[in-house]
Amino acid sequence: MIWGIVTLLFAFFLGPLAKKTTHRLGLSGLYIASAASFLIALLELDSPLYYHFVPQTFALFDLSFVADTLSLIFCVLITFIGAIVTAYSAYYIEPEEAPRFTTLINFFSLSMVGLVLSNNLLGLFIFWEFTSICSYFLISFDGTNEKARKSAWQSLLITSFGGLCLLCGLLILGGIGGTYDLLQMRIPIEHPWLGTTLILIFLGVFTKSAQFPFHFWLPNAMTAPSPASAFLHSATMVKAGVFLLLRLSPFLAEHAYWGKILIPTGFITAGLASILLLFEKDLKRIFAYTTIAALGLIVYMIGKNNASAYYLAVVWIVTHALYKAPLFLLAGNIEHYSGSRDVTTLSQLYPRMKGSLLVAALSIFSLLGLPPVLSSHAKGDFFQLLGSSPFEFALMILIFSTTGSVAITLLSIFLKSNSEEKVEGRFFDDDDDPALLWLPPAALAVISFMIGLRYGPFTEFLRETLGQIFPFDFSDIGLTQSNHTLATFSTAAVMLLAVFFAAVSYRLRKFTFNNPKVNLPNFDKIWNFLFNGLLKTSKIFFDKIQNNRIELYSLTFFVFLLYLITQIQGLEELGLPLLSLKFPQGVTPFEIALIAAMLIASTMAIKAESNLSALVVLGVIGFGIAYIYLVNSAPDLALTQFLIESLTLILLVLTFKHLPKIPYRVENLHSRRLYLVISIFMGLCAGTLTFLAGSSFRPQTLTRYFGEKSLNLAHGHNVVNVTIVDFRGFDTLGEITVLILAAVGVVSLLNRKKGAVAK
Amino acid sequence: MNSLIFSVMVRYLRPILGVLALWLLLRGHNAPGGGFVAGLIAASAVILQVLSRGWQSLPIILRENLFELAGVGLAISAFSGTLSMILGNPFMTGRWTSFGGIKFGTPVLFDIGVFIVVFAVVILCAGFLLKEEEEENSQIGENK
Numbered sequence: 063m064i065w066g067i068v069t070l071l072f073a074f075f076l077g078p079l080a081k082k083t084t085h086r087l088g089l090s091g092l093y094i095a096s097a098a099s100f101l102i103a104l105l106e107l108d109s110p111l112y113y114h115f116v117p118q119t120f121a122l123f124d125l126s127f128v129a130d131t132l133s134l135i136f137c138v139l140i141t142f143i144g145a146i147v148t149a150y151s152a153y154y155i156e157p158e159e160a161p162r163f164t165t166l167i168n169f170f171s172l173s174m175v176g177l178v179l180s181n182n183l184l185g186l187f188i189f190w191e192f193t194s195i196c197s198y199f200l201i202s203f204d205g206t207n208e209k210a211r212k213s214a215w216q217s218l219l220i221t222s223f224g225g226l227c228l229l230c231g232l233l234i235l236g237g238i239g240g241t242y243d244l245l246q247m248r249i250p251i252e253h254p255w256l257g258t259t260l261i262l263i264f265l266g267v268f269t270k271s272a273q274f275p276f277h278f279w280l281p282n283a284m285t286a287p288s289p290a291s292a293f294l295h296s297a298t299m300v301k302a303g304v305f306l307l308l309r310l311s312p313f314l315a316e317h318a319y320w321g322k323i324l325i326p327t328g329f330i331t332a333g334l335a336s337i338l339l340l341f342e343k344d345l346k347r348i349f350a351y352t353t354i355a356a357l358g359l360i361v362y363m364i365g366k367n368n369a370s371a372y373y374l375a376v377v378w379i380v381t382h383a384l385y386k387a388p389l390f391l392l393a394g395n396i397e398h399y400s401g402s403r404d405v406t407t408l409s410q411l412y413p414r415m416k417g418s419l420l421v422a423a424l425s426i427f428s429l430l431g432l433p434p435v436l437s438s439h440a441k442g443d444f445f446q447l448l449g450s451s452p453f454e455f456a457l458m459i460l461i462f463s464t465t466g467s468v469a470i471t472l473l474s475i476f477l478k479s480n481s482e483e484k485v486e487g488r489f490f491d492d493d494d495d496p497a498l499l500w501l502p503p504a505a506l507a508v509i510s511f512m513i514g515l516r517y518g519p520f521t522e523f524l525r526e527t528l529g530q531i532f533p534f535d536f537s538d539i540g541l542t543q544s545n546h547t548l549a550t551f552s553t554a555a556v557m558l559l560a561v562f563f564a565a566v567s568y569r570l571r572k573f574t575f576n577n578p579k580v581n582l583p584n585f586d587k588i589w590n591f592l593f594n595g596l597l598k599t600s601k602i603f604f605d606k607i608q609n610n611r612i613e614l615y616s617l618t619f620f621v622f623l624l625y626l627i628t629q630i631q632g633l634e635e636l637g638l639p640l641l642s643l644k645f646p647q648g649v650t651p652f653e654i655a656l657i658a659a660m661l662i663a664s665t666m667a668i669k670a671e672s673n674l675s676a677l678v679v680l681g682v683i684g685f686g687i688a689y690i691y692l693v694n695s696a697p698d699l700a701l702t703q704f705l706i707e708s709l710t711l712i713l714l715v716l717t718f719k720h721l722p723k724i725p726y727r728v729e730n731l732h733s734r735r736l737y738l739v740i741s742i743f744m745g746l747c748a749g750t751l752t753f754l755a756g757s758s759f760r761p762q763t764l765t766r767y768f769g770e771k772s773l774n775l776a777h778g779h780n781v782v783n784v785t786i787v788d789f790r791g792f793d794t795l796g797e798i799t800v801l802i803l804a805a806v807g808v809v810s811l812l813n814r815k816k817g818a819v820a821k
Numbered sequence: 822m823n824s825l826i827f828s829v830m831v832r833y834l835r836p837i838l839g840v841l842a843l844w845l846l847l848r849g850h851n852a853p854g855g856g857f858v859a860g861l862i863a864a865s866a867v868i869l870q871v872l873s874r875g876w877q878s879l880p881i882i883l884r885e886n887l888f889e890l891a892g893v894g895l896a897i898s899a900f901s902g903t904l905s906m907i908l909g910n911p912f913m914t915g916r917w918t919s920f921g922g923i924k925f926g927t928p929v930l931f932d933i934g935v936f937i938v939v940f941a942v943v944i945l946c947a948g949f950l951l952k953e954e955e956e957e958n959s960q961i962g963e964n965k
Contacts, residue, residue, distance in 0.1 A: 709865065709943065712868060716950035778851055783854070786935075791931055795899060798898060805942040809945060
């Protein structure tokens with residue numbers, strides 16, 4: 063299993079270098095190797111394996127990973143579909159954009175693998191957000207397209223809203239369970255906060271897995287390049303939410319809200335998406351709606367919380383990932399060939415796109431659920447295990463027949479002869495249907511066939527291993543003799559209804575095409591209303607708070623700081639050393655003179671009549687401080703202070719002409735008094751606190767500790783440097799990160815000013 | 822700045838400052854010095870050169886790729902911390918080894934990263950102002 067991750071990391075670092083098609087195919091080879099190692103790990107797994115990669119970094123946040131059946135099934139799916147997608151994009155994505163695309167895809171696969179392997183809830187959350195960010199960048203991959211940018215914003219806002227809810231939920235859950243480690247977590251099911259937690263977590267899951275009422279971002283996300291859609295928005299990322307549900311189900315499924323929320327949501331989502339897809343004209347959006355329907359079905363299954371439902375959910379996750387990814391890639395093919403994805407205008411693709419027709423034919427088997435593909439068996443299991451309830455039966459007939467109608471639509475755009483309406487857009491004469499664009503999806507579809515042929519061993523494996531994850535007995539699920547009447551009836555019903563729905567949706571598309579003013583159920587409008595409302599509200603607040611006057615900003619800051627200082631506990635006791643003030647021992651006359659000079663310089667700085675003189679006297683103070691460091695045996699500090707003083711001088715000279723002229727006066731007498739009072743208080747506070755820090759709590763133990771351990775533990779004589787780079791190295795790492803961020807800020811500010819000058 | 826004295830002085834000061842920076846960087850673990858100070862000194866050398874001979878006299882990496890340079894520094898520092906993780910210790914445990922009597926450890930690598938970050942960031946901020954100044958001066962020259 064480790065090798066799977068190492069291979070992925072390897073691919074991640076090689077990704078940006080791979081520009082040629084052959085190199086990118088090599089990357090796909092790495093993915094296959096990774097998938098193979100995950101598959102071997104999955105088949106050889108006896109019991110869940112736990113890894114602690116970062117031992118004891120923080121008390122709570124111990125980044126640990128778990129490899130069990132559930133996570134490894136996902137890993138195999140992610141890496142295998144990743145391989146197909148990388149191979150496909152080797153040709154599909156232009157060489158100039160390849161590094162960006164491959165890096166994003168690699169980063170996504172790593173985060174997704176990290177997500178499914180996480181054993182720590184916070185680690186899981188971090189990877190969860192990584193996948194959202196990747197999704198954002200991939201949806202807006204074509205940055206010149208305004209629609210793409212808008213959709214990307216929409217998906218980012220929705221998924222990060224869900225992400226925040228999820229974070230709150232996970233934090234509360236960690237609080238209830240006492241730890242974020244899933245292995246050690248024990249959740250008392252009657253805990254009063256558990257209901258809130260569940261709702262928060264569900265919000266995260268529903269936004270990620272595009273459940274009603276957040277489903278609308280997924281069809282809009284189809285502006286992403288087709289390989290990305292196939293990978294993120296159908297096969298893997300949108301399943302992250304479902305995965306989280308499966309992961310948490312042993313802890314939370316007993317709670318009353320579990321089924322009460324999940325079952326209706328899944329039901330509504332699946333039903334609504336099945337109906338909405340009939341209206342769509344865009345091939346990829348149609349596929350997106352079938353994805354939503356499939357996700358809704360999985361959520362519904364998980365909500366039922368029994369052995370057969372979990373079994374069906376896992377089977378359906380695998381089935382769906384394997385047949386939906388080739389469909390998206392096929393849509394990419396068609397778009398690449400004809401420049402269009404509109405099923406109402408596309409026609410007669412067959413004579414030229416022979417390879418793609420093969421993919422289409424294989425996918426049609428999956429969509430209609432014809433034997434011997436995997437989905438036919440999965441569908442059979444669905445009817446057999448759930449067919450007894452009329453509601454569920456109706457829902458499944460609806461989902462499977464509308465999905466089947468997509469197959470008929472797909473077939474029609476290949477075979478329909480329509481000589482009058484020419485397909486608009488570009489035609490590639492030299493590469494009609496290159497093998498690199500149809501072989502990868504075909505391979506995926508063939509896998510679907512192969513697992514379908516070996517369905518018995520596949521389900522046997524699931525029956526044996528799912529018991530490790532879910533507290534149920536899976537040993538006899540799906541083994542009972544199939545009800546032939548029901549199976550035959552349901553298959554026939556699905557077939558007939560698929561034809562019926564295909565006809566209906568053909569009519570509907572024609573109708574909406576002819577009557578563009580007819581309003582369809584449109585969630586984008588609600589979204590736009592909410593989004594614009596939010597922007598307007600925030601503008602009102604923004605105008606109130608951000609008035610671009612630096613005096614008011616600093617005033618707010620200082621007043622709040624003063625308030626905080628007055629709130630310090632035991633402030634009166636801290637003041638005691640001030641009363642017993644004694645003249646310090648061993649101060650040389652030169653030092654006294656220096657301090658006096660510095661005091662005079664500070665007074666002069668306040669009274670300075672020009673920028674230059676203020677600068678010079680401030681320099682005196684700085685160098686005075688440096689000298690005091692030097693005589694008090696802090697040569698490192700002195701050295702740094704000297705250099706900083708000199709550099710500040712240079713920088714200030716450079717910005718000289720931009721500074722406001724001194725004397726700078728506030729005209730209003732009233733506010734001048736206020737400023738004076740606040741300044742005096744601020745100065746007093748700063749002075750007192752500095753003095754107290756030096757006198758009352760002197761951490762002698764720390765000085766001694768660093769002094770003693772510096773040479774033994776860190777092999778350094780210079781205690782200051784050892785502290786910076788070793789004992790407090792993590793702080794320094796943070797500081798240099800902040801330094802770079804500050805530089806980003808400086809450069810962007812200066813650039814902006816430059817632009818303003820140019821205007 | 823078109824002063825002959827200044828440019829001659831910079832010509833000699835530059836290598837001295839460079840060596841001084843390296844010296845401070847490497848001795849930092851046992852004597853006053855360290856990555857931060859060394860970075861400041863090295864950056865001052867570069868700023869002096871810019872003042873005397875203009876922005877264009879710098880190698881391209883210091884003109885165009887400063888952010889990348891800073892990123893490399895940060896990566897080196899972070900990498901020095903993760904090295905101990907691979908060896909099974911907590912993040913940022915100092916690991917030491919010696920090559921022919923000279924001891925070398927991850928904190929030195931860390932300090933080198935700090936050096937690069939400070940160097941790049943100071944040039945970035947100061948250099949931006951210098952460039953602005955230079956452009957304005959050249960515009961004034963053209964207008965005349």
